[in-house]
Amino acid sequence: MPIDMELEQVLRPTQYPMPPYPPKVITLANGKKMVVRQAEREDVPEILKSVHPCLFIERDYYDIVSARLYGELLAWYRYRVKSEYCLMGQIDGYLVGVVNGRMENEKVGMSYHTLAIDRGLRIGSHLFAAKMEYHMEYLGQEEVLIVAESPIGFRRWMIEYPLEPTKIPHELGGGDSYLLTREIYEKAKPRLVVGDRPVPPDLWEISTRHILYADDDTIRERIAGLKGR
Amino acid sequence: MRDVAVIGVGMIPFGRRDEDSLMDMLAYASLKALDDAGLGDQSVDAVYVGNMGGGMLQHQSAIASSLVDRLSLLPAAADTVENGPASGGSAVKNGLLAVASGYYDTVLVVGGEKMREVTGWRATDFVATMTHPLAEYIYGVTLPGMAGMFTRLYMEKYGVTREALVAVAIKNQEMGGRNPYAHVEMSITKEGIYDDHASIVNNPVVADPLHLYDACPVSDGAAALILFPLEKLKNPAKPPVVIAGFGQATDTQTLQEREDPTDLKAVTLASQQALEMAKLKPSDIHVAELHDAFTILEIAESEHVGFFKKGEGAKAVLAGKTALGGTIPINVSGGLKARGHPVGATGVAQVVDIVYQLRHELPKNRQVKNAVNGLTVNFGGFGNNVLSFVLRRVS
Numbered sequence: 001m002p003i004d005m006e007l008e009q010v011l012r013p014t015q016y017p018m019p020p021y022p023p024k025v026i027t028l029a030n031g032k033k034m035v036v037r038q039a040e041r042e043d044v045p046e047i048l049k050s051v052h053p054c055l056f057i058e059r060d061y062y063d064i065v066s067a068r069l070y071g072e073l074l075a076w077y078r079y080r081v082k083s084e085y086c087l088m089g090q091i092d093g094y095l096v097g098v099v100n101g102r103m104e105n106e107k108v109g110m111s112y113h114t115l116a117i118d119r120g121l122r123i124g125s126h127l128f129a130a131k132m133e134y135h136m137e138y139l140g141q142e143e144v145l146i147v148a149e150s151p152i153g154f155r156r157w158m159i160e161y162p163l164e165p166t167k168i169p170h171e172l173g174g175g176d177s178y179l180l181t182r183e184i185y186e187k188a189k190p191r192l193v194v195g196d197r198p199v200p201p202d203l204w205e206i207s208t209r210h211i212l213y214a215d216d217d218t219i220r221e222r223i224a225g226l227k228g229r
Numbered sequence: 230m231r232d233v234a235v236i237g238v239g240m241i242p243f244g245r246r247d248e249d250s251l252m253d254m255l256a257y258a259s260l261k262a263l264d265d266a267g268l269g270d271q272s273v274d275a276v277y278v279g280n281m282g283g284g285m286l287q288h289q290s291a292i293a294s295s296l297v298d299r300l301s302l303l304p305a306a307a308d309t310v311e312n313g314p315a316s317g318g319s320a321v322k323n324g325l326l327a328v329a330s331g332y333y334d335t336v337l338v339v340g341g342e343k344m345r346e347v348t349g350w351r352a353t354d355f356v357a358t359m360t361h362p363l364a365e366y367i368y369g370v371t372l373p374g375m376a377g378m379f380t381r382l383y384m385e386k387y388g389v390t391r392e393a394l395v396a397v398a399i400k401n402q403e404m405g406g407r408n409p410y411a412h413v414e415m416s417i418t419k420e421g422i423y424d425d426h427a428s429i430v431n432n433p434v435v436a437d438p439l440h441l442y443d444a445c446p447v448s449d450g451a452a453a454l455i456l457f458p459l460e461k462l463k464n465p466a467k468p469p470v471v472i473a474g475f476g477q478a479t480d481t482q483t484l485q486e487r488e489d490p491t492d493l494k495a496v497t498l499a500s501q502q503a504l505e506m507a508k509l510k511p512s513d514i515h516v517a518e519l520h521d522a523f524t525i526l527e528i529a530e531s532e533h534v535g536f537f538k539k540g541e542g543a544k545a546v547l548a549g550k551t552a553l554g555g556t557i558p559i560n561v562s563g564g565l566k567a568r569g570h571p572v573g574a575t576g577v578a579q580v581v582d583i584v585y586q587l588r589h590e591l592p593k594n595r596q597v598k599n600a601v602n603g604l605t606v607n608f609g610g611f612g613n614n615v616l617s618f619v620l621r622r623v624s
Contacts, residue, residue, distance in 0.1 A: 121431070129430070
């Protein structure tokens, strides 16, 4: 696609400086090691291959979550969103979860989406916590605005942390945001934010060599299989 | 009283079955049992349906009569049996007595529940309706809460450790992974749910000292069986299995009224009755399905049935005695912990799983070698209504 770089300068939002998220490894209930690391912009096409099959899964609002996430990642890839980031979880190189958000300003973060591509292992909880960790501990923000699009999300974020209701409209649909403050984060951190750093070299090598993704049927089975696991 | 054989069994995979109604699930399991029995055009005299929540969760009553019509079994007698999480066991008992008495010959017993139609909170509340309405329920008591208090007491009195509870969870989820009907097919490790610091997220406290992986999942599912008089059974296609004994006992509805809340008297009485009727001792049992809605219950029930002395059940789990290949394999199906716990289905599913075992038709990684005698415990309320069955393979 031809790009007019002069016009692009107008279309591309300016970006806040964003320090990197240091990768970590988390042991899951089944003993597998999930590497959590920051995605590069160039990783987006590979990530979207795992998001795409989720667009057609109605269960637990996977369709709306993945459709919006797909658009947000594409917007990041095409330089159409301000200060977005994406973290991902990988097991043996396979992508098992994606979270994203952005800096609203230097002090306030805007949480976007959490997509668990494998289920029953609290991957969503771990990745959401990593996202909050990034906002609070590495981007140095004081507050994060959050909404949930599914009952599971509401249970995991609003109740487990617990978040503070506000009247501030959220970018996702304009509904009232819930707020993670630094105080709430510090209280929740000991029971919700886990992981070890640095990532052992062998795990790091597997995770960064390629982003592997399961085939569409496997992803659909994992998320919406008959048994739901 | 006539000897009663289980001549057909059927089960559908437990889990989250969004696409199926309660009646669909009951019908699917029933058809599988009817096919397994090879009844052909032979009529069914009576149908007993174990179900706890149809009225509350599906706003549906008269479930048994609806099922009879759905299956074109008219004019079979039809009864729905509601007895909390022991509804399935009670349905089996009613069917058993009907055939043993000589009144009916061919009886279909099916248990089923559709619990995933509501949120986990509402499902927990629905199950809590079995508690005492004035002494317990209005104070917010839930079954996980009761189980947590019971576990704490049991730990203090008998030295049960969290490692033992974790061992039950790991064993049963491992077996669930081998069972195509199980809700939870995922193996878990001690590192992931107990040793590693990430376990605080992977396996959070649900009702102290119980954690997420100490509890059974909330499931949809159904299981069914066909009962028939042994004396009339001609050239059976599969090895006949008889219900050689049964027992049922009740205890106080509230836990605080019990002299010793850790003493599950109804489990002891029901299993003793069942074993005495079958003229067997606990040591004669080769495989057991116990009501492990919470991991502590598998340990406590294994002691109350008499497989182990009080205080020895946890040590037995840690020593591998209750695993496949151990001295008394317990919950080889995965139990409620992994097969799942659609409350009305559970008591029937336990009997179905024992029939599979006694027919010796399971794959090697699930089959208890040469099993002849099996036992079930279906636990209603918090041990205030318990049914136990002893099944025997007929040579």
